[in-house]
Structures are given as C-alpha cells and as structure tokens.
Amino acid sequence: MAIIEAKKKFGQNFLKDTTVLNKIIQSMSKNKLKLVEIGPGLGDLTRLLLKVRPLRAYEVDRDLCVHLRDKFHIEIEDKKLDLIQGDVLESFDKGSLEEEPYEMVANLPYYVATKIILKALEDDLCKSMLVMIQKEVAQKFCATVKTKEFSSLSILSQSIADVELLFDVPPDSFEPAPKVTSSVLKIVKKREFIQGKDALFENIRDFNGFKKYLRISYSSPRKTWIKNISSIYDKTNAKTLLEKYDIAANARPHELSVTSHLNLYKEISK
Numbered sequence: 001m002a003i004i005e006a007k008k009k010f011g012q013n014f015l016k017d018t019t020v021l022n023k024i025i026q027s028m029s030k031n032k033l034k035l036v037e038i039g040p041g042l043g044d045l046t047r048l049l050l051k052v053r054p055l056r057a058y059e060v061d062r063d064l065c066v067h068l069r070d071k072f073h074i075e076i077e078d079k080k081l082d083l084i085q086g087d088v089l090e091s092f093d094k095g096s097l098e099e100e101p102y103e104m105v106a107n108l109p110y111y112v113a114t115k116i117i118l119k120a121l122e123d124d125l126c127k128s129m130l131v132m133i134q135k136e137v138a139q140k141f142c143a144t145v146k147t148k149e150f151s152s153l154s155i156l157s158q159s160i161a162d163v164e165l166l167f168d169v170p171p172d173s174f175e176p177a178p179k180v181t182s183s184v185l186k187i188v189k190k191r192e193f194i195q196g197k198d199a200l201f202e203n204i205r206d207f208n209g210f211k212k213y214l215r216i217s218y219s220s221p222r223k224t225w226i227k228n229i230s231s232i233y234d235k236t237n238a239k240t241l242l243e244k245y246d247i248a249a250n251a252r253p254h255e256l257s258v259t260s261h262l263n264l265y266k267e268i269s270k
Helices: 018-027 044-052 062-071 073-077 088-094 110-122 135-141 152-160 204-217 225-229 235-244 258-269
Strands: 034-038 055-059 081-085 102-107 126-134 161-169 182-189
Touching (some): 018 044, 018 161, 034 044, 044 055, 044 102, 088 110, 135 152, 152 161, 152 204
C-alpha cells in the first residue's frame, strides 16, 4: 500500500499514539447513540470506534477516502461504516450529519475546529462531542467567568452544554508533529437547543441574535460591557438592566457569567 503523507491544505496531523487513542475511547459517553467521526485520516481511531459501535465518517481528502475504503472494505460491506467524502461544513449547511441523535468523536483540523464545534452545537441531533483541538482553543470553550480566556466561545458553548477539558496531547503523539499542544474536549448537551419544553432559545433567529449580542459585548474586551453594548442599545437603559441584575456598572464582558449574559440578552432583545 502506498505511503500517504499529510496535506497542509487540510491541516492533517495523524494521531498515532495508541495510549492517547485508547484514552479517547475510554472517555466516550456511555450511550447507544449513533457515532459520527469527522476526519478519520488513516483510520487509527476509526478502527477502535468500530469496536464500540457502527459509525458514519466524513472525510474531505479524496486520497484518504480511497485508503479508508480499502482498509475498511469489510466494515463498509457489512454496513458498519458509512464513509462520506466531502466537506463536513457543507453537510451541516444542508442539515444534520445524521438522521437520528448522535455522538461526535473527532481529531479536528485546527483551522476549522471552532466552526465545526459551533455547527454541532446548533445541531439538535448532536447530543455530545469528544473532540481533539488546539489546547489554546479548548481552554476558551471551557473557561470560567472572570478569567482572561472567558470569551463568547465559552458563553455560547456553556449556555447549551457542559464542557470539560479532559487531558492534553503532546505534539509527538502525531505524524507530522504540530507546533502546539492539543487537548481532548468533552461537550455534553444539557438541554434541547431549540426544541422541547426546556428550550433555551425559541428559534434559530433568537440564537443568531444572541451570537450578535456577544460579538458586540466583546467588540472591545478591555472596555466595559456597557460601553460596548451602547453601540446598539441605549446607555441609560443598559445601566438600568445592570442594576436590575446587581451587576457593577464598570464590569467588563468576561466578568459577566453565562447566566448574566443570557438575562441581559433576553432583556435587550425585547
């Protein structure tokens, strides 16, 4: 079989460390949901996932798809592996990655990891994620209030899910080795995104409104929240809202909790 080299344009770093691969499998949620893998690469993680349950895998690289179809031809014939060639972001734009509730497990390319996670957060059918991404980005997703890493990514993800950084993965666990440390992040939805009696947002328009609110709230992170939000909202009314929720007038956006940002958005959106 021909040697397959990683392609920079796809941000490929193949995970080869068997200890790390096994830790990922051990960290999976104990459920019977369908499995979705994004970017199976050479198939090392795929091989272990298939021992857990059948899965659907999305791979953008045509050459890797040829390799994977050869490597897993029996599993594909037995319908244990559904391999789809294409850009997963385009699949998200068409709808969900599965026809029923699923768990996503993936070693995500750094350059597109955040976009994929945000798309999965918006997908009602995605119930949990176990993803490996750049450590610096993982810290933003699970950061706590009043820390410098606490950002709009933290608030978006934690408003919908419980987020936990499980463990770090050194560069030498990959081939080729990246220049940064990676981390495995576990994201478990704690409520329905739009549908259901405990829905956080009434519709996708409401959620997009929240994302716009966060962009403005963090437009100048070192400035106070009220200074940033005053670009779209009356400053006097904003000050009244801060008083209502017992928030200091000089509070910066990273000093407001997830609940505080949700409450302020809902008031402003009225």
